[in-house]
Amino acid sequence: xxxxxxxxxxxxxxxxxxxxxxxxxxxxxxxxxxxxxxxxxxxxxxxxxxxxxxxxxxxxxxxxxxxxxxxxxxxxxxxxxxxxxxxxxxxxxxxxxxxxxxxxxxxxxxxxxxxxxxxxxxxxxxxxxxxxxxxxxxxxxxxxxxxxxxxxxxxxxxxxxxxxxxxxxxxxxxxxxxxxxxxxxxxxxxxxxxxxxxxxxxxxxxxxxxxxxxxxxxxxxxxxxxxxxxxxxxxxxxxxxxxxxxxxxxxxxxxxxxxxxxxxxxxxxxxxxxxxxxxxxxxxxxxxxxxxxxxxxxxxxxxxxxxxxxxxxxxxxxxxxxxxxxxxxxxxxxxxxxxxxxxxxxxxxxxxxxxxxxxxxxxxxxxxxxxxxxxxxxxxxxxxxxxxxxxxxxxxxxxxxxxxxxxxxxxxxxxxxxxxxxxxxxxxxxxxxxxxxxxxxxxxx
Amino acid sequence: xxxxxxxxxxxxxxxxxxxxxxxxxxxxxxxxxxxxxxxxxxxxxxxxxxxxxxxxxxxxxxxxxxxxxxxxxxxxxxxxxxxxxxxxxxxxxxxxxxxxxxxxxxxxxxxxxxxxxxxxxxxxxxxxxxxxxxxxxxx
Numbered sequence: 165x166x167x168x169x170x171x172x173x174x175x176x177x178x179x180x181x182x183x184x185x186x187x188x189x190x191x192x193x194x195x196x197x198x199x200x201x202x203x204x205x206x207x208x209x210x211x212x213x214x215x216x217x218x219x220x221x222x223x224x225x226x227x228x229x230x231x232x233x234x235x236x237x238x239x240x241x242x243x244x245x246x247x248x249x250x251x252x253x254x255x256x257x258x259x260x261x262x263x264x265x266x267x268x269x270x271x272x273x274x275x276x277x278x279x280x281x282x283x284x285x286x287x288x289x290x291x292x293x294x295x296x297x298x299x300x301x302x303x304x305x306x307x308x309x310x311x312x313x314x315x316x317x318x319x320x321x322x323x324x325x326x327x328x329x330x331x332x333x334x335x336x337x338x339x340x341x342x343x344x345x346x347x348x349x350x351x352x353x354x355x356x357x358x359x360x361x362x363x364x365x366x367x368x369x370x371x372x373x374x375x376x377x378x379x380x381x382x383x384x385x386x387x388x389x390x391x392x393x394x395x396x397x398x399x400x401x402x403x404x405x406x407x408x409x410x411x412x413x414x415x416x417x418x419x420x421x422x423x424x425x426x427x428x429x430x431x432x433x434x435x436x437x438x439x440x441x442x443x444x445x446x447x448x449x450x451x452x453x454x455x456x457x458x459x460x461x462x463x464x465x466x467x468x469x470x471x472x473x474x475x476x477x478x479x480x481x482x483x484x485x486x487x488x489x490x491x492x493x494x495x496x497x498x499x500x501x502x503x504x505x506x507x508x509x510x511x512x513x514x515x516x517x518x519x520x521x522x523x524x525x526x527x528x529x530x531x532x533x534x535x536x537x538x539x540x541x542x543x544x545x546x547x548x549x550x551x552x553x554x555x556x557x558x559x560x561x562x563x564x565x566x567x568x569x570x571x572x573x574x575x576x577x578x579x580x581x582x583x584x585x586x587x588x589x590x591x592x593x594x595x596x597x598x599x600x601x602x603x604x605x606x607x608x609x
Numbered sequence: 610x611x612x613x614x615x616x617x618x619x620x621x622x623x624x625x626x627x628x629x630x631x632x633x634x635x636x637x638x639x640x641x642x643x644x645x646x647x648x649x650x651x652x653x654x655x656x657x658x659x660x661x662x663x664x665x666x667x668x669x670x671x672x673x674x675x676x677x678x679x680x681x682x683x684x685x686x687x688x689x690x691x692x693x694x695x696x697x698x699x700x701x702x703x704x705x706x707x708x709x710x711x712x713x714x715x716x717x718x719x720x721x722x723x724x725x726x727x728x729x730x731x732x733x734x735x736x737x738x739x740x741x742x743x744x745x746x747x748x
Contacts, residue, residue, distance in 0.1 A: 165686065165747045168719075168726060172742050173670040176735040180670075183697065185748020202664030210697060212748055215689055219696050226700040238704050245673050245681075245741045255666040265658040271651040286657045295655045325662035335655045363748075409657045541689060548690030549722045562691075 166192045170203040180205065181244035185212040187363055187420035189232055195418045199324040204253050206244040207232055215541070268297075281339070285414050288404045288429055292339040303334040306347030307608055319357045320412050321419070328354070328410045336409055340402040345380045346395055350402045351608035352461045356601050357411045359403070360465045361419045364542065367427035367466060369499070369597045370400060370434070371582055373449035374459035376605050377435040384437035386586025389501070389593075391430075400433030427469065432597075437584050440504035442511035444518050448582055451519065452602055459605040466597030467542075468493055476590040481514055482506050483525060489594040490530045494540045495572020496547070497598030498526070503585035506592050519581040527576035535566030679740035680713040681705070684730065688723050688747050697746045715739075723747060 165188055169180040182192065182205050189207045197204055209231030214222065230240035269277070277294050281287050293299065304311050311331035319326040333354045337347055349372060360366055372382055383393035391397055407428075413419045438447040438456075449460040470489050476482045482502075490498055500522075502510075516522040538544050538561070551558030561570055573579055580599060585591070673679060683702060685695040695716060702714045717734070719727045734742060 165744060168686075168731075169742075169744050170667065171726065171728070172731050172734070172744070174667055176731060177670045178735060178739055178742055179672050180742040180744055182747075183743060183745030185746075188747045198663060199661050200664055201667070203667045204669065206669070210746055210748065214697055214746055214748065215694060217696070219700070222696045223700050223703075225697060226704055238701070238708070241701070241743060242676060242709075245676060247672060249669055249672060254668045256668050258665050259663045262660065262663065264660045265656050267656060269654045269656050271653045273650075274652050277652060277654050281657070284658070294652055295657065296652060297655065300655050319659070320661060324664075326659045327662070328659050331655075332657070332659060335657050339657065405657075410659055412659065412661060538691065543690075545688065545690035546722050548692070549687060549720065549725075552692060553720065 166196050166201045166203065166205045169205045170201050173203065173205070179245050181241055182207045183210050183241075184208075185210055185214065186231055187212075190416070191418065191420065193232075195324075195412075196322065199320060199326075200322050208237060208240045208244065210237075286405070286409050287339070288401065288408075292405075293341050295335040295338040299338045300331065300334045303338050303342065303344050303347055304331065306344030307351060309351070309608065315351065315355055316357060319410055321358050321361055323358070324412070326410060326412055332410065333406070336405040337402050340405055341394075341398045342402055343380070343394075343398075346399055346402075348459075348605050348608040349376060349380070349399050349461055350406075352603040352605045353399070353403050353463065354406050354410065355603055355608070356463050357406060359407050359411060359463070360600065361413060361421065363420045363422055365421060365423045365425040365467055367425040367431070368403065369427070369432035369464035369466065369595070370403060371448055371462045371464065372399075372433075372435040372460070372605070373438065373447050373462070374454075374605070375457060376459035377438075382435035384435040384584050385440075386588065388434050388437070388584045388586070389432070396433045396435070397430060400430035403431045403433070404428060425467070432464075432469075434501075434582070434584050436582050437504055440507070440587070441583050442507050442517070445507060445511060445581075445583065446519065448580070448599075449602065452599075454602070454604075460602050461605055462602040463600050464499060464597035465600050466497070466499070466595055468594075468596045470594045472592045472594075474591070476506060476509055482509055482590070482592070483514060483516070483522065483529075486592065486594055487526060487529045490526060490573070491532045493572075493594065493596040494543050495530075495532070495537060495574075496543060497578045497580075497596055498573060499580040499582060499595050499597040499599075500592055501582050501584055501595065502592035503587060503590055504583055505585075505587045505590040507581075507583045509590060520576065522581060523576040523579035526579050527573045528571065530571060530573050531569045532572055533566060534561055534564040534568045534570050537561065537570060537572050673740060676709060676712050676741070678711055680715065680738065681741045681743060682734050682739045683714055683716045683743045684734075684745070685716065685718045686723050686744060686747050687718055687721075690722055692718060694746065698743065701743065 169182045172180045189209045230237045309330045313330045317327040337350045380395045382395045407413045510516045551562040683698040688694045705712045705714045
C-alpha cells in the first residue's frame, strides 16, 4: 500500500492518505518506510476487522477515532491532506548509513550470550549453539564458497536490502546445530530469501532430492516428518533462524501473522524417499526437469496439512479419500505427502502409473461449491481480480450460484506428490503447499 | 492406554515397529567440530545480525491549502478481491457529502489484486485533475 501511495505522491504530486488496519499501518510507517519505500506516507488506522462487518459497524469506524493519531477519523483524513509537511516529510536523498554490525560480539559468558540472542530475536527460543570463531570456521569448511561472498542483497521482506555473506549463513547454521556437511543445503535455502510471509498462517515446507539426502543422512523413511533425524531437524531449524535474522522477520515489527503456524519451527524439512518410488513415478526434482544425480532443494509455501488419520481401507481406494479431504483445500495448489505403501497401491492396484496421472484424476474429481471456493480470502483476493478482468475459469466461476459445484484444481499441474515414509502404515497428508523455488545444492558445495 | 496396548489394538507389535527398516535414521556418530564444547569463562561469539540498508528518502507531495472545491478520489484496493470491500470508502463518501459537501468524491476500484500496482488508474486520476487520494482499505 505504501508503494502505491508513494507512486501517486511522487509521480503525480497528488497528496495521498492511506487507510489500513493496525498491522499495515505499523509496517507502513515503520520498517517499510525506513528500509524500503523511504517515503513517510500518511496513514489513518482503521479498527480491525473491517472485512465481513456490516455497514452499520463500518459507519462507527468512520465516526470513531483514527487508531494512529487518536483524533476523530475524518479529521485525521482531512489533516492528512492539509497539515503542512514536516521537515522529516520533506527529506530527500540518502540518509546516513547506520554503522555496520561488528563481526564479533563482546566476549561474555555463555549464559549471557544465550540471553542476548533471545533478547535480540535471533532464536526460535530454544537454546542455540553459540557461534564461536572456531565453530563457524568449521562450518565454512562445508562449502568451497568464500566466507565474504555475498549470497544475496535483497533479502528482506519486499526486497529490503539486507546483504548477507556466506559467513553469516554459517553463523546461523552453527546456531541451529548443523554439521558442516549440511551447509550446502542451508546455503541453497538461504539463497531463497525472502520467504513468504502473511498475516495469515502461511508456512514453508522443504523437500530435498538427489544424492545429498544419503550423503548427509537425511531421513526419508520411518518417522521422516517427526523429530527423529538430525539433518531434517537442524536444516529445518536453520531456515527458521535465517527467516528471523537474515530476512529480519520480527513479529509485530516486520511481520504480523495473527496465529502464525507451528510448522515454522522446523519448516517441514524432509527428503523424498526416491528409492521407494513405484517404478514409473519420478522424484520431484526430476519432474521439475533436473537430473536424478542433481541434488536439489525445493521450498514450498502453504497453510494446510491434513492427515489421512488411518490407513488405506479395502473398501475405499486411497484416491477417493484424498479427493474428499482435498475438497477442503483452496484449490490453488496441493502437495500430497504419501507413504511408499500408498504410492504402491495407487500405482499397482489403482492404475496411477505416474504421479501426473494421479494429479489429473484428482483435478477432475475434487469438487467444492463456488461459494466455498470464493469464501477463502486467499483465493478471492488473488484470483477474484483475475475473474473481474475476464480470465477464465474465474470469470465464469464468479457468476455461478453459490451452491454450484466446481472443480477447484482446474490445473492438474498444481497438484504435486512427494513420497516419504517408512511403510508401517498406508497413511498420507493432503496439503495445500505449492512449490515456490528449487535451488541446486551442488552449486553451494 | 500404554503404547504396547495401543500397538496391539492396531495389530502391531513393538518388535515389528522396531525392526522396520528406514534409511538414514542414524544418530550423530561424533560431536561435530562445529558444536564442540565451549571452554569455561568468557566466550567470543560471531554476531548473527545483518546490517540493513536504509531506503533513499523521498519527500511527500505538497499538501493542499484547503479541501474546499477539491476532488478527492477514494480508491478501493480490493483487499478481498471480490469488489465488495469498499464499505468504508462509501461511508467516507457519505461523511463528505454530509459534512463537507463542497468536496467532490469519486470512488474507484484498483485493478489487480491487493499486491499489484495499477499505474493506469493513477494516471487516470492525475489526468482528471484529482486533488487527493484516499487509498484503502488493507489489513
